[in-house]
Amino acid sequence: MVNRKILDPTSSPWAPFGLQLRRSREALGLTQAQLAKQLGYDHTSVCYIELAKRAPTAKFARLADEALQTGGTLVLMWWQHKHTALIEGFPEFAEHEARATEIRLFEIGLVPGLLQTPAYAAADLAGPVSRGEITAEQAEERLNFRLARQQILQRDQAPQMYVALDESVIRWQLGGPEVLASQLRHLEELAELPNVIMQVVPFTMGALRSLPSAVTILTLPDQSRLAYTETLHRGFLERDRETVAKWGRRYDRLQVDAPTQAASVDMIRAARRDLAT
Numbered sequence: 001m002v003n004r005k006i007l008d009p010t011s012s013p014w015a016p017f018g019l020q021l022r023r024s025r026e027a028l029g030l031t032q033a034q035l036a037k038q039l040g041y042d043h044t045s046v047c048y049i050e051l052a053k054r055a056p057t058a059k060f061a062r063l064a065d066e067a068l069q070t071g072g073t074l075v076l077m078w079w080q081h082k083h084t085a086l087i088e089g090f091p092e093f094a095e096h097e098a099r100a101t102e103i104r105l106f107e108i109g110l111v112p113g114l115l116q117t118p119a120y121a122a123a124d125l126a127g128p129v130s131r132g133e134i135t136a137e138q139a140e141e142r143l144n145f146r147l148a149r150q151q152i153l154q155r156d157q158a159p160q161m162y163v164a165l166d167e168s169v170i171r172w173q174l175g176g177p178e179v180l181a182s183q184l185r186h187l188e189e190l191a192e193l194p195n196v197i198m199q200v201v202p203f204t205m206g207a208l209r210s211l212p213s214a215v216t217i218l219t220l221p222d223q224s225r226l227a228y229t230e231t232l233h234r235g236f237l238e239r240d241r242e243t244v245a246k247w248g249r250r251y252d253r254l255q256v257d258a259p260t261q262a263a264s265v266d267m268i269r270a271a272r273r274d275l276a277t
Contacts, residue, residue, distance in 0.1 A: 005051065014052040017061075017077045022050045024068040038067045058144075065151070071158075072151025073098050079145040089235030093216075093228045094145075096237075098152055100159050102219035104251050106201075106211050108166040110174070111183055113146045114153065115163065115190055120183040121146050123175030153193075163190075163198045164254055165264075166209070170200060170271040177275040184272040191265050199255065200264040208257045210250040217248055 008015060025035050036046045039060065048054035056064075061078040065071070076098045097103065105112050111120060125139040134142075152159060170187075173180050191198040201209055216228045227238040227247050238244055259267070 014049075014055055017056060017074065018050040018052040020070075020074060020077060021046075021056075021064060021068075024064075024070050024074075025050075028068060030068075035064070035067060039063045069156065071098075071155025072148055075148045075151065076145075079141075079148050089228075089230075089237060093226075093235055093237050094149060096218055096220065096226055097149065097216075099220055100152075100218040101157075101221055102160045102162075104162040104164075104217040104248075105215070106164040106166075106251065106254065107169055107214045109168045109172055111165070111169055111187070112163070112216075114150055114161075115187060116146065116150075117179075117183050117186050118143075118147060119179050120175055123179050153190075158193075158195050161196045162251075162255065163196065164211075164251070164258060165198070165200050167200055167202045167267070170268055173275075181272050181275045184268050184275075187268050188265055188272075191261060191268075198261055198264055198268075199258040200267045201254065201258045202267065205257060210253040210257070211247075215247055215251070217244065217251060 025032070030038075032046045032050070033043045036043045039046070040063070041060065045054065045060075049056050049060065056074075056078060058075070058078055061074040065074045068074075076094060103114075105114075110124065113121070116124070121143055125134075125142055128134045129136055129139045153161075165187075170184060175183075187198065190196050213229060218226045218228070220226065225241075225244045225248065227244045229236055229238070238247070258264070
């Protein structure tokens with residue numbers, strides 16, 4: 001019988017990564033040696049990373065995600081460990097986001113990170129760099145983390161997504177007309193996915209807009225729910241069941257009062273065409 005060392009996820013900063021790596025490997029029935037061969041690494045490297053005796057590289061995390069079909073989870077965990085450029089509260093939210101079976105989000109002014117094109121995301125991060133709020137290196141870190149999060153949309157069991165966008169999102173020319181036009185086309189393509197429902201909340205809804213600020217509501221595999229919102233400087237993960245339920249009811253009302261997905265996609269397409277003229 002093989003001596004299988006029990007992993008303690010609290011034993012070191014890299015222990016959760018090692019535990020997830022082992023669980024994903026064993027779920028596919030692979031030995032450490034077999035996984036190492038697929039990744040182009042030696043058996044010792046995989047062993048030490050699983051035991052948190054060696055830190056993984058971004059390349060290792062990416063290759064392991066591909067080999068183990070984990071939908072970008074390991075890359076997300078790697079970036080979370082390198083989260084010095086991320087606002088307080090966001091890394092914890094991203095960890096839950098990666099496991100969510102359902103994501104409901106409402107955004108004002110800015111396309112949500114999960115739905116951004118690389119050019120749009122780069123334009124968004126160029127602002128705080130030019131204002132001296134973050135360094136170019138921190139912007140690069142945030143960009144890579146943001147794009148890594150998007151892998152959850154490509155996994156085999158992608159989460160069901162409900163996306164409500166204030167009309168300001170499709171009108172604000174972040175990055176200029178060309179960048180926004182490409183971003184709007186990307187939203188149209190995302191709306192064609194079977195797991196995505198997209199609605200635009202028009203300015204004409206007025207007081208019927210039931211949410212005053214951006215919010216994301218996650219449903220986790222055990223059917224529990226969490227909510228997340230941000231200020232300028234930090235994020236807040238809301239766990240109180242009554243509060244999350246209240247926000248959920250507001251989101252339900254927003255979906256009912258907003259135009260249908262077909263009408264919303266027409267609005268997005270019209271906004272994109274307006275940019276060409």
